[in-house]
Amino acid sequence: MKQRLAAIAFGLLLAAPLPTMACAACFGRSDSRLAVGMNWGILSLLVVIATMLGLIASFFVFIARRASSLPTETAPTDRTES
16 A cells, blocks of 8 residues: 555656756756745844944944943942051
8 A cells, every 4th residue: 555655656756847857946947036035034044143243343442442431430349557
């Protein structure tokens, strides 16, 4: 039974037209609208990630500069003179 089902599935796979095996980006048509849209999606995600990393880095630079501009406080000493 399982062999018969596997044979039918394999036969249907072989009978399927070749372009239905993959999308245009995976199939090799890099000039299709699907591939262009996927490339724009990748680029936009990279821009978002780079922007967020830049904002986080600039926040830490801001904190470091602000901390260095504040006067340092000295701890009071508890010396009792006898």
